[in-house]
Amino acid sequence: MEYYVMEENEFMGEKLLGLYEESCRIQEKYFGEYPWVKERIAASETPHLGMEHQTNIAYGNKYKFTQVGGKDFDWLLHHEFGHEWWANKVTNRDWAHMWIQEGICVFGDAMATRELAGEAAYLKKMQQTARAIKNGLPVVQGEEVDSDSAYYGDIYGKGAFFMHTLRHVMGDEIFFPTLKKLATAPQYTYDNTVVTADVEKLFSGAYGKSLQPLFQLYLYTNNKLEIHVKQTDENKYLVKLLNMEMQLPINILTGEGTQRLMVDKKGIIVSSKTPIQIDPDVFYFKKVILE
Ligand SMILES: [Zn+2]
Numbered sequence: 001m002e003y004y005v006m007e008e009n010e011f012m013g014e015k016l017l018g019l020y021e022e023s024c025r026i027q028e029k030y031f032g033e034y035p036w037v038k039e040r041i042a043a044s045e046t047p048h049l050g051m052e053h054q055t056n057i058a059y060g061n062k063y064k065f066t067q068v069g070g071k072d073f074d075w076l077l078h079h080e081f082g083h084e085w086w087a088n089k090v091t092n093r094d095w096a097h098m099w100i101q102e103g104i105c106v107f108g109d110a111m112a113t114r115e116l117a118g119e120a121a122y123l124k125k126m127q128q129t130a131r132a133i134k135n136g137l138p139v140v141q142g143e144e145v146d147s148d149s150a151y152y153g154d155i156y157g158k159g160a161f162f163m164h165t166l167r168h169v170m171g172d173e174i175f176f177p178t179l180k181k182l183a184t185a186p187q188y189t190y191d192n193t194v195v196t197a198d199v200e201k202l203f204s205g206a207y208g209k210s211l212q213p214l215f216q217l218y219l220y221t222n223n224k225l226e227i228h229v230k231q232t233d234e235n236k237y238l239v240k241l242l243n244m245e246m247q248l249p250i251n252i253l254t255g256e257g258t259q260r261l262m263v264d265k266k267g268i269i270v271s272s273k274t275p276i277q278i279d280p281d282v283f284y285f286k287k288v289i290l291e
């Protein structure tokens with residue numbers, strides 16, 4: 001690993017290399033081996049904030065480390081480095097699908113939180129991410145879009161949050177290997193560029209059921225998932241999805257604790273002595289309608 005440091009910051013060089021190595025271990029755990037292992041692994045200090053130049057990322061975060069899990073962490077270094085996988089190895093064919101590069105790279109940033117600070121800290125980070133979604137435009141605005149139109153803020157946060165939703169729907173045993181496959185299988189990497197439909201087909205195939213309705217709602221529209229809740233009896237609630245043509249696992253907090261239940265448009269009856277809470281940990285970007 002090489003780090004090209006400004007002379008006056010030389011004393012920070014070793015420190016940054018240590019963080020860089022740790023960052024590499026985390027990215028490799030989730031996305032496979034560093035993509036340019038036969039060429040170079042480097043970063044260079046720059047006056048601008050950062051950029052994902054292949055084999056030599058630009059670093060300009062001025063060593064402003066944050067504490068994650070009680071350890072120093074450099075979000076900018078981790079993010080630009082993540083682009084060695086998401087951008088430089090897995091590349092969207094058109095700007096329209098830029099969320100694949102930015103959204104999954106930001107999800108990789110959340111994986112660093114998970115590794116360094118644990119699952120609860122990761123959940124909290126994704127909840128903050130959900131609150132920051134602007135939702136003025138869809139993440140994918142067509143099949144061919146110019147860069148100015150494509151660079152809408154939600155390709156980062158909403159793209160990352162969509163990965164979080166997929167993780168919840170598919171479960172870790174299927175989701176993580178599938179995500180790694182996207183970053184390692186020849187048909188999605190290096191000379192082979194990808195579009196959103198490729199990602200959807202890969203994840204649907206691994207899940208064993210079509211995830212197309214979920215991709216459609218969250219990436220091609222700015223509608224939220226609508227979950228309707230109606231009290232039908234003293235201790236009974238009818239919970240159903242309004243705008244989703246597939247069954248989804250929803251965590252529902254009842255008097256007995258949290259249950260993971262499959263919900264669809266027909267709805268299910270949930271018994272609880274206390275008012276129920278829908279998706280308390282926030283795996284879905286959603287609107288709950290109480291009747
Ligand atoms: Zn980025």
